[in-house]
Amino acid sequence: MKLKIISLFTFLFAFTTYACSCSYGTVSSRLNGFENVFTAKIIQVLEYHDNTSRAKKVKVEVLENFNNQVNTNIIWFSKSLHGCPVPNPEKNSKWLFYIAEAQDGKLSVAACNPSVSFKNDNAPEELQKIRIVKGLMQTQEETLNFNNVLEINSAFFTPDYSRSKRYAFDDDYGLYVLNYQENTATLKSVETLKSLGASLDEKVLNYYNTKFKIQKYGRLKSNLKNADFKLTIVVWKTKA
Structure with a gap:
């Protein structure tokens, strides 16, 4: 019985230690913190992570750009780490993407990324706030x-x-x-x-x-x- 209790405690400790907590910040902090902020339509899912239905590499059409000029239409997605969410776009879906500075020309999305699908009820609100803050930054x-x-x-x-x-x-x-x-x-x-x-x-x-x-x-x-x-x-x- 003692062994079972210790094993259960170990499992719970491990789960607590690696549980994911994501903080996405404010609109202005995301605009300042991500070099590439844009909306895009997923044209094609080019590759999936092994033995999963989760997108690894997609081709996009950029619709509206808020920061740097996007020089590629390919986006890469990492695997989930310790349960931290990673966007999983499907063909023909539309997204508001936040992506850090491109590494070796690649736009890569990591775990705990705040990118949001247009299917999310909060997406229109977030997009409008992005437009407002971007306009304020300019004017x-x-x-x-x-x-x-x-x-x-x-x-x-x-x-x-x-x-x-x-x-x-x-x-x-x-x-x-x-x-x-x-x-x-x-x-x-x-x-x-x-x-x-x-x-x-x-x-x-x-x-x-x-x-x-x-x-x-x-x-x-x-x-x-x-x-x-x-x-x-x-x-x-x-x-x-």
Whole structure:
């Protein structure tokens, strides 16, 4: 009996040790973090992983490109590692792909990749947010630093906000810029570049003036020493 208990514990420990946890970040972080962000249609599955129905190599038609110029129409997919998901596209399906810098000319998709199929209910929302953030990166390039961006749903500022609840994107956004005094966490001013209406703007400004603690964000806190540091806040409008 003791041997069985030890074996069971070993199995559970191994499962816990290698269980997969994927974190995909925000829209702006994905646009900054992946060199190749584009939508594509799968023209043909050229190769499968051995003894599986999972795609290893596919041919695509690029539909809309958001970052680098895609110089190949072939995408490679790795095997799943420790249960971490890998996209498995089928012929004629459409995808929003996030792919790191090409290695030896190859576009390769690894495990825990955030690429999403158009069949996913959230895909239209994500694609629209990508278009918005990409547009902001281009039109606000001289004003904003998109390495310093926080994104949040407008529902956060409502009394019944719950992180476990799904809040549907309402195809609009607010844009705010926080200016800090040099070498301090003291907020000097908040600029509203795009309003979501007086009522919500007031709630946003009040939150960042009185409750937000930038010290909790290590990657942002270190930038406070820079005299020109600005923190960009994108507030996605959500449906009531």
